[in-house]
C-alpha cells in the first residue's frame with residue numbers, strides 16, 4: 097500500500113487521482129513511483145528541481161533513487177505530462193502545470209514564479225519554422241521578485 101493512498105485529506109486524494117488520470121491520458125503506464133512523482137509535482141507548484149523532488153519524497157518512499165526521479169521527470173517533459181523549465185542556467189526545474197504560462201526568474205533569490213496575467217505563447221500543435229520542427233515554446237522573464245524588492249526597502 098503506497099503511503100499517499102493513506103492520506104485522509106480529500107484534496108490530496110483528488111490530486112493522486114489526477115496524477116493517475118494524466119499518466120493514462122498520455123499513454124504512460126501509471127506505476128506507483130510515477131504516480132507519486134507526478135503527484136508531488138502537482139502539490140508543489142514551486143518549480144522544484146530533481147534534487148527538490150528527490151529530497152521531498154525520499155522520506156515517504158525510501159526506495160526511490162535520484163536517477164529514477166531524474167529519468168521520470170525527463171520522461172514526463174518529453175511526453176508533455178509536465179513542463180521542463182530551463183530559465184536558470186544552473187538548474188533545470190519542473191512544472192506540473194502544462195497550461196502555457198510565462199515564468200519569471202528572480203536574479204536575486206533564484207526562485208521561479210508563474211506570471212499568469214502575462215500573455216503566454218500558446219502551443220496547440222507542432223509546426224515547422226524555417227525547416228525546424230518546433231514542439232515547445234517558453235517565454236521567460238527575469239528580474240527582481242517582489243519579496244526581494246520588499247527586503248531592500
Ligand SMILES: [Zn+2]
Nearest residue numbers: 202205241244
Ligand atoms: Zn527574489
Ligand SMILES: [Zn+2]
Nearest residue numbers: 191193199210
Ligand atoms: Zn509554472
